[in-house]
Amino acid sequence: MRVAELLQRLQDRATSYGVRVNFPGDTPYINTIPVVQQPRYPGDRAIERRLKSYARWNAMAMVVRANREDPGIGGHISTYASAATLYEVGFNHFFRGKDHPDGGDIIYYQGHCAPGIYARAYLEGRLTEKHLENFRHELPQEGGISSYPHPWLMPTFWEYPTVSMGLSPLMAIYQARFNRYLANRGIGNTSKQKVWAFLGDGEMDEPESLGAITLASREKLDNLIFVVNCNLQRLDGPVRGNGKIIQELGAAFRGAGWNVIKVITGSDWDPLLQNDTEGVLVRRLGEVVDGQFQKYSTESGDYIRTDFFGADPRLLKMVEHLTDDQVRMLNRGGHDPEKVYAAYKSAIEHQGQPTVILAWTIKGYGLGESGEGKNITHQQKKLNELELRAFRNKFGIPISDKDVAKAPFYKPADDSEDMQYLRARREELGGYVPERRDNAPTLQTPGIEIFKDMLAGSGDREVATTMAFVQMLSLLLKDKNIGKNVVPIVPDEARTFGMESLFRQVGIYSSLGQLYDPVDRETLLYYKEAKDGQILEEGINEAGSMASFIAAGTSYAAHGVNMIPFFIFYSMFGFQRIGDFIWAAGDMRCKGFLLGGTSGRTTLAGEGLQHEDGHSHVLALPHPTLRAYDPTFAYELAVIIQDGVERMGKNNEQLLYYITVMNETYKNPPMPEGSREGILRGLYLFKKSDKPGTKNRVNLFGSGAILNEVLRAQRILEDAYDVPVDVYSVTSYKELYRDAIDCERWNLLNPGEEEKVPYVAQALKDTTGVYVAASDYMKVLPASLSRWMPGTFDFLGTDGFGRSSNRAGLRDFFEVDARYITLAALRALAREGQIKRSVVKDAISDFGIDPKKANPHRD
Numbered sequence: 039m040r041v042a043e044l045l046q047r048l049q050d051r052a053t054s055y056g057v058r059v060n061f062p063g064d065t066p067y068i069n070t071i072p073v074v075q076q077p078r079y080p081g082d083r084a085i086e087r088r089l090k091s092y093a094r095w096n097a098m099a100m101v102v103r104a105n106r107e108d109p110g111i112g113g114h115i116s117t118y119a120s121a122a123t124l125y126e127v128g129f130n131h132f133f134r135g136k137d138h139p140d141g142g143d144i145i146y147y148q149g150h151c152a153p154g155i156y157a158r159a160y161l162e163g164r165l166t167e168k169h170l171e172n173f174r175h176e177l178p179q180e181g182g183i184s185s186y187p188h189p190w191l192m193p194t195f196w197e198y199p200t201v202s203m204g205l206s207p208l209m210a211i212y213q214a215r216f217n218r219y220l221a222n223r224g225i226g227n228t229s230k231q232k233v234w235a236f237l238g239d240g241e242m243d244e245p246e247s248l249g250a251i252t253l254a255s256r257e258k259l260d261n262l263i264f265v266v267n268c269n270l271q272r273l274d275g276p277v278r279g280n281g282k283i284i285q286e287l288g289a290a291f292r293g294a295g296w297n298v299i300k301v302i303t304g305s306d307w308d309p310l311l312q313n314d315t316e317g318v319l320v321r322r323l324g325e326v327v328d329g330q331f332q333k334y335s336t337e338s339g340d341y342i343r344t345d346f347f348g349a350d351p352r353l354l355k356m357v358e359h360l361t362d363d364q365v366r367m368l369n370r371g372g373h374d375p376e377k378v379y380a381a382y383k384s385a386i387e388h389q390g391q392p393t394v395i396l397a398w399t400i401k402g403y404g405l406g407e408s409g410e411g412k413n414i415t416h417q418q419k420k421l422n423e424l425e426l427r428a429f430r431n432k433f434g435i436p437i438s439d440k441d442v443a444k445a446p447f448y449k450p451a452d453d454s455e456d457m458q459y460l461r462a463r464r465e466e467l468g469g470y471v472p473e474r475r476d477n478a479p480t481l482q483t484p485g486i487e488i489f490k491d492m493l494a495g496s497g498d499r500e501v502a503t504t505m506a507f508v509q510m511l512s513l514l515l516k517d518k519n520i521g522k523n524v525v526p527i528v529p530d531e532a533r534t535f536g537m538e539s540l541f542r543q544v545g546i547y548s549s550l551g552q553l554y555d556p557v558d559r560e561t562l563l564y565y566k567e568a569k570d571g572q573i574l575e576e577g578i579n580e581a582g583s584m585a586s587f588i589a590a591g592t593s594y595a596a597h598g599v600n601m602i603p604f605f606i607f608y609s610m611f612g613f614q615r616i617g618d619f620i621w622a623a624g625d626m627r628c629k630g631f632l633l634g635g636t637s638g639r640t641t642l643a644g645e646g647l648q649h650e651d652g653h654s655h656v657l658a659l660p661h662p663t664l665r666a667y668d669p670t671f672a673y674e675l676a677v678i679i680q681d682g683v684e685r686m687g688k689n690n691e692q693l694l695y696y697i698t699v700m701n702e703t704y705k706n707p708p709m710p711e712g713s714r715e716g717i718l719r720g721l722y723l724f725k726k727s728d729k730p731g732t733k734n735r736v737n738l739f740g741s742g743a744i745l746n747e748v749l750r751a752q753r754i755l756e757d758a759y760d761v762p763v764d765v766y767s768v769t770s771y772k773e774l775y776r777d778a779i780d781c782e783r784w785n786l787l788n789p790g791e792e793e794k795v796p797y798v799a800q801a802l803k804d805t806t807g808v809y810v811a812a813s814d815y816m817k818v819l820p821a822s823l824s825r826w827m828p829g830t831f832d833f834l835g836t837d838g839f840g841r842s843s844n845r846a847g848l849r850d851f852f853e854v855d856a857r858y859i860t861l862a863a864l865r866a867l868a869r870e871g872q873i874k875r876s877v878v879k880d881a882i883s884d885f886g887i888d889p890k891k892a893n894p895h896r897d
């Protein structure tokens with residue numbers, strides 16, 4: 039400590055004299071924890087080695103057998119082979135299960151290690167041989183286990199999907215921060231829980247992986263531990279053939295303020311390093327590039343002696359007492375339980391900073407000729423009899439020569455010393471991991487009365503749905519039962535959405551409170567930061583906000599407490615920017631509301647091509663647990679949000695909501711009687727024509743702000759063309775479509791039964807005439823319903839790049855204003871022979887539409 043302090047003071051002084059001191063990004067290529075500081079290993083090394091060997095064998099056998107039976111089914115051997123020690127030390131000594139008095143740890147396993155995690159669960163008796171046989175065969179009749187960690191597919195086992203690389207490092211950081219948030223707000227006792235993220239060194243190239251590391255240090259997340267498995271390889275080849283990934287990451291994390299623990303050399307190197315009084319060995323370790331170290335992992339002892347130690351006679355001397363085999367076997371720290379234990383212990387005890395452990399390993403460790411350190415190792419899935427035999431011998435698996443070719447799974451007898459040890463360790467640590475639980479108390483959610491103002495309409499006041507949403511959020515935050523469970527999340531857009539009133543109402547979360555006097559303290563809505571603040575203000579960071587959303591929306595499983603996140607973002611920067619996180623949220627059975635603000639290609643005026651969103655509802659289509667709504671009026675929004683809060687909070691439905699809200703203001707009518715079901719299911723009759731008659735009738739569908747254009751078209755058609763027009767509000771094309779395909783599927787599989795009629799067809803069954811839909815989104819949304827429309831159906835939408843203009847200009851350009859809707863209705867009537875074609879032609883000129891105008895879909 040004292041030495042470090044003196045050096046720091048020297049540096050400060052030198053800087054004041056203008057001496058430029060380079061930032062010492064790197065530390066030498068040696069273990070951060072010297073041998074003298076290494077704690078005694080508390081476990082039984084022999085038993086643990088055997089258990090690890092069984093896990094290695096079973097993980098390998100699982101993949102080999104799956105691919106033998108079903109070539110091409112895939113799976114990975116070499117990732118776990120390199121990480122087995124990293125996990126087993128964790129399982130035996132660190133990872134806390136959910137029954138631990140201090141709460142369970144949160145662990146992100148490297149996705150490609152899944153076979154190893156299954157292999158351990160098999161030893162623990164949590165998975166059967168049948169499960170292992172059906173690895174990657176998880177269709178219901180086979181009852182197997184999923185390729186990677188997927189809570190959707192194994193909801194009592196996996197908690198965190200990690201296989202889209204780069205998501206889990208970011209999610210882990212925000213998870214660790216969310217644990218603090220819960221503690222600081224007095225909601226959860228999370229202070230002793232650790233968040234472990236096991237990551238690949240190749241994975242660290244994903245921008246998201248390093249993207250939030252400064253948040254972790256700024257927030258002093260000493261509950262967070264990254265373990266980067268530095269096997270120097272990714273899928274195609276070396277991660278940094280010509281460099282050193284551990285040094286590069288070490289510098290980046292140190293620079294970002296993390297506690298960096300390098301686990302480089304294993305115990306075999308200790309005596310050599312102790313004799314390295316001149317530092318030649320340390321220098322040599324530091325100068326050899328990763329590509330060459332990879333080469334050593336595939337080479338003979340003789341080669342290593344010549345190439346590595348041969349660089350200096352002093353080095354050669356150091357290893358002259360070692361045989362070639364001993365030189366070849368000089369182990370890497372990540373394969374040495376003593377070194378890994380020392381690193382983990384130091385990490386969990388470290389205070390004030392997050393820790394990253396950079397562990398040097400060999401990819402495909404133990405695969406020998408069949409893949410150890412080879413560039414093809416990531417894809418290796420098949421071992422022949424000789425290779426299986428070598429693997430068995432290396433790890434001492436008690437399987438006979440006769441059986442070895444079949445690659446049988448191995449498990450010691452239940453009452454064996456090994457199994458008793460395994461169980462005892464887990465019992466002491468609070469139960470098995472991973473384990474996902476879903477038993478959080480449900481919430482007492484409010485009824486629709488909470489939003490009675492929205493149901494009553496706005497009278498003469500013009501309001502935007504965004505404003506209505508903020509009012510509703512404010513009401514929910516005040517609710518005595520669920521107010522504290524609401525988590526508003528904004529990526530530096532609160533003012534854009536008029537949410538600044540919430541700053542003062544509930545405060546912005548800051549682990550430091552507020553250390554400064556805010557400039558606007560005198561104002562009513564000042565920028566209030568507080569330790570128990572409720573809003574997560576994430577800055578310009580949709581990915582981080584989404585990670586917070588996921589932490590909050592899965593808190594019912596992770597912490598046994600239901601939270602209701604509302605993440606409001608610029609709709610353009612949601613699905614298309616962070617769609618992969620949203621996909622992972624679905625997998626995780628995450629609950630919560632995503633709000634796409636300033637939405638609509640023609641409703642957000644002026645912002646142009648990179649802001650105006652007319653496709654987020656299309657991008658919302660693929661997400662299976664997500665309900666997407668494009669409401670027009672505050673009462674629609676109220677019905678949807680109240681129902682969503684109830685479904686998720688009270689009924690524990692694992693849903694996501696995507697709701698677009700807009701900044702166009704208009705008068706909001708009161709809720710029409712009997713419209714609730716239609717609002718939720720996607721369509722209801724909003725305004726019936728006063729005109730009687732079934733002939734030449736028009737049915738118009740509108741959504742979002744374009745419903746107002748539809749209502750204008752209704753007036754034009756009725757007044758100028760004497761056509762009766764009924765107007766429907768379509769709140770969700772996705773809901774209508776999903777209901778319809780469900781019905782069709784049922785009908786396909788149940789011939790002879792009475793056919794099910796999709797809701798959209800039911801709702802329109804007594805209608806006649808033609809049908810025209812218009813929205814601020816792509817035409818494919820209404821087009822998806824064509825199959826179930828009772829008559830001629832046309833649709834208008836906003837395909838194409840946005841433009842800067844005002845709303846009227848944009849709606850003209852994209853051909854979705856009242857004139858185009860009228861025109862489309864007239865054309866549909868003409869096609870049906872209800873009116874003359876010349877009426878359509880005349881309308882074009884009457885409306886001043888230039889038929890040669892630019893095509894918004896292409897120009």
Ligand SMILES: Cc1ncc(C[n+]2csc(CCOP(=O)(O)OP(=O)(O)O)c2C)c(N)n1
Nearest residue numbers: 117201202203238239240241267271272273
């Ligand atoms: C976002 C993403 N891109 C690509 C892949 C495909 N992929 C799976 S594993 C892998 C290599 C992993 O290398 P590394 O992170 O070093 O892990 P290791 O297996 O070496 O431990 C790749 C490219 C993926 N899963 N996710």
Ligand SMILES: [Mg+2]
Nearest residue numbers: 239240271272
């Ligand atoms: Mg790697």
